[in-house]
Amino acid sequence: MVKQLNKHKVPYLFIAPAVILLTLFSIIPIIIALVISFTDMDLVGLADYSNISGIGFSNYIDIFKDPIFLKSMYNTLIYVVIGVPMVVIASIAVALLLNYGTGWLFKSFRVIYYMPSITNIVAVAVVWGYLYNGSYGLFNYVLSWFGLPAQQWLQDPVLAKFSLILLAFWKSIGLNMIIFLAALQGIPRSYYEAAEIDGATGWKKLRYITVPLLGFATFFVTITTLIGWIQFFEEPLVMTKGGPLNATMSMALFIYNNGFQLSKFGYAASGSFVLFIIIIIATLIQFAVKKKEVEY
Amino acid sequence: MKKKTGVKIAALLMSFSLVAAGCGNSNNSAAGDSKTLKVWFMGTADTVEPIAEMYEAANPGITVDVQAIPWDTAHDKLLTAVASKNGPDVVQMGTTWVPEFAAAGALKDLTPYIEQYPSMKAENFFEGAVETTKYEDQTVGIPFYVETRAMFYRTDLLSEVGYPEGPKTWDELKDASRKLVEKGGAGHYALPIEGKDSIYPVIFAWQNGSDIIDANRQPQFNQPAYVETVDFLKSFYDEGLSPKGTDLDTVAAFKDGKMAMFISGPWMIQTVKDKAPEIDGKWAVTTLPAKVTNTSSIGGADLSIFNYSKNPDEAAKFIAFMAEQEAQLKYYETSNSMPALKAAWSNEALSDPMIAAFGKQLENSRPAPTVKEYEEIAQAAMAAFEQITIGGADTQTELDKLNDKANELLGNK
Numbered sequence A: 001m002v003k004q005l006n007k008h009k010v011p012y013l014f015i016a017p018a019v020i021l022l023t024l025f026s027i028i029p030i031i032i033a034l035v036i037s038f039t040d041m042d043l044v045g046l047a048d049y050s051n052i053s054g055i056g057f058s059n060y061i062d063i064f065k066d067p068i069f070l071k072s073m074y075n076t077l078i079y080v081v082i083g084v085p086m087v088v089i090a091s092i093a094v095a096l097l098l099n100y101g102t103g104w105l106f107k108s109f110r111v112i113y114y115m116p117s118i119t120n121i122v123a124v125a126v127v128w129g130y131l132y133n134g135s136y137g138l139f140n141y142v143l144s145w146f147g148l149p150a151q152q153w154l155q156d157p158v159l160a161k162f163s164l165i166l167l168a169f170w171k172s173i174g175l176n177m178i179i180f181l182a183a184l185q186g187i188p189r190s191y192y193e194a195a196e197i198d199g200a201t202g203w204k205k206l207r208y209i210t211v212p213l214l215g216f217a218t219f220f221v222t223i224t225t226l227i228g229w230i231q232f233f234e235e236p237l238v239m240t241k242g243g244p245l246n247a248t249m250s251m252a253l254f255i256y257n258n259g260f261q262l263s264k265f266g267y268a269a270s271g272s273f274v275l276f277i278i279i280i281i282a283t284l285i286q287f288a289v290k291k292k293e294v295e296y
Numbered sequence B: 001m002k003k004k005t006g007v008k009i010a011a012l013l014m015s016f017s018l019v020a021a022g023c024g025n026s027n028n029s030a031a032g033d034s035k036t037l038k039v040w041f042m043g044t045a046d047t048v049e050p051i052a053e054m055y056e057a058a059n060p061g062i063t064v065d066v067q068a069i070p071w072d073t074a075h076d077k078l079l080t081a082v083a084s085k086n087g088p089d090v091v092q093m094g095t096t097w098v099p100e101f102a103a104a105g106a107l108k109d110l111t112p113y114i115e116q117y118p119s120m121k122a123e124n125f126f127e128g129a130v131e132t133t134k135y136e137d138q139t140v141g142i143p144f145y146v147e148t149r150a151m152f153y154r155t156d157l158l159s160e161v162g163y164p165e166g167p168k169t170w171d172e173l174k175d176a177s178r179k180l181v182e183k184g185g186a187g188h189y190a191l192p193i194e195g196k197d198s199i200y201p202v203i204f205a206w207q208n209g210s211d212i213i214d215a216n217r218q219p220q221f222n223q224p225a226y227v228e229t230v231d232f233l234k235s236f237y238d239e240g241l242s243p244k245g246t247d248l249d250t251v252a253a254f255k256d257g258k259m260a261m262f263i264s265g266p267w268m269i270q271t272v273k274d275k276a277p278e279i280d281g282k283w284a285v286t287t288l289p290a291k292v293t294n295t296s297s298i299g300g301a302d303l304s305i306f307n308y309s310k311n312p313d314e315a316a317k318f319i320a321f322m323a324e325q326e327a328q329l330k331y332y333e334t335s336n337s338m339p340a341l342k343a344a345w346s347n348e349a350l351s352d353p354m355i356a357a358f359g360k361q362l363e364n365s366r367p368a369p370t371v372k373e374y375e376e377i378a379q380a381a382m383a384a385f386e387q388i389t390i391g392g393a394d395t396q397t398e399l400d401k402l403n404d405k406a407n408e409l410l411g412n413k
Helices: A002-007 A009-036 A043-047 A058-063 A067-098 A104-118 A121-132 A138-145 A157-185 A189-197 A202-213 A215-230 A234-239 A251-261 A265-292 B002-032 B049-058 B071-084 B095-103 B111-116 B127-131 B155-160 B170-184 B199-207 B224-238 B250-256 B267-275 B312-322 B325-335 B342-346 B353-362 B374-389 B395-410
Strands: B036-042 B063-069 B090-094 B142-148 B150-154 B261-264 B283-286 B296-305
Touching: A002 A009, A009 A265, A043 B071, A043 B095, A058 A265, A067 A104, A067 A157, A067 A215, A067 A251, A104 A157, A121 A138, A121 A157, A121 A234, A157 A215, A157 A234, A189 A202, A202 A215, A215 A265, A234 A251, A251 A265, A251 B071, A251 B374, B036 B071, B036 B312, B049 B063, B049 B312, B049 B325, B063 B071, B071 B090, B071 B095, B090 B095, B090 B312, B095 B296, B095 B374, B111 B312, B127 B142, B127 B296, B142 B312, B142 B325, B142 B353, B150 B155, B150 B353, B155 B170, B170 B224, B170 B261, B199 B224, B199 B296, B199 B374, B224 B374, B224 B395, B250 B261, B250 B267, B261 B267, B283 B353, B296 B312, B296 B353, B312 B325, B325 B342, B374 B395
Parallel strands: B036 B063, B036 B090
Antiparallel strands: B090 B296, B142 B296, B150 B261, B150 B283
């Protein structure tokens, strides 16, 4: 063992910083959270560890009986099912359009599409809060042009979910678009030229060259977007605080509310473990599906 | 080659340990220096720094290190301080957080210091404010500033419907609201019912003679007085007297006359003055309308000593200074927060009729229940209120459920 370690000293040294950071800030906290999820830790326990006692699986049993948690799981599912495909398809579409040219117009639109991803969420919340405002908002003003009734964008339990999806969709296109754009530019011109000689039209080139060669980028974007949307948090926090009637409560917000607002750390930790397992499962399914596909 | 790697490792380790040592040093100096007093304030630093400077001038050799924490992140930050047992010496506590942090043992019992410093004595402050500083048999804070809710109303619009002084009773409030909406037409409301503000229904329940959680830790949510209160508030939604959504901008609507009344705290005086100068002289503040009483809530902030402080004696001296009239008036000047010290109210700085209305309301005010489970019960109560007013649930059924939940949270069998 020591001999082995000595032999590979240099590579170990190179990965050491990454391993140390990962252990310190990811793996150890995950293990601590796992332990906490089996206890009744609250603020009193935090101040004095002797007040903490193990309570087995009761946090996990309680959380699956908690109507708000079940609702948050359902809401998160809606967010993911609608949000992820929308983001992936729209990012590809935007990247394809921007890839048509290199003029100043295309360059400035890259910046415009990227802007939302680097804008502070609080500033976004203020602006979108006004857009969605029931009495003074721009959206309702636009509706009034067409004689449509004013909508309660953030107060109607059904509509509020979609309002948040729209906001998050707008915010997450930029980053993914950049990834697709980079991948598009990595596709050699010669493939297209060869296809043109064989008489392929624009649509066929897209279907048989571009989309397959974007496979890896699509896979990456889908996984990161999926994980991001399962952890949907900032938008409901700043826009609706999970209301109305918990219609926009996401799992991550539920965990935050229980952990940091109500100081029920044990309960919140069990919630985050449920979330953790869901993310792992979703990612594994993605990898399994990916394996079936052809590699280029 | 081998030797070289060894040297590299050694160099790397040394640089790490240097970094670590650097961290350690700075920590030690902060903790060991008894001349620096760490104070955590919620809000902005420029309101408190002038007072800290006054204290430094009066006590040479002491440095007051003021750290301003925004209110919305303060709770998280306090949790972290409790977890690491490393925090400030003096901490400003929102009154509703006191029970929770006192239960965790994070706040020092100030009883011995109150005997030492006359400015900390309970009788100097509003009774409701003193109640917020008590946890079980301890006094864990000294009232710093107070706030309460009163009625803002448009004098011109209310005169037109026959209430130039504002409504004085629940019946008058209802009558005035109906007339205002009738007169204003579509898009007009009387006042907002803030279901997202947990204290709002509580104030009305108190006025109706209901308690929230009684002295024996029994919740009162399904009792007739509370049920009647919720039905009264619900009727404002049902009759279209209050907007259902919460995003109608209160000040803008107040300015346009789309909402002639609202219930809020003293901070709104300046906001309305700044954002709606057009209606200057056309609005006023008065005490809340009464049913059995016209009780309002009292909130604000207390000053406490963090239990892990290394300088509790210095911290107490600072708090005693903050409780004196000079500091209280200075803080009113810098932040518009109303002094908790009763004697400060005779000063002409607080003679403005709007402020005076809040002063009058303070005499009839009480704090939110001081059980440590209250935060979670308040959340549940808000959710139930929303279910009834927006979700259309039956009032009695929903409140029975809420009462069961509250009993469970309070650990009642």
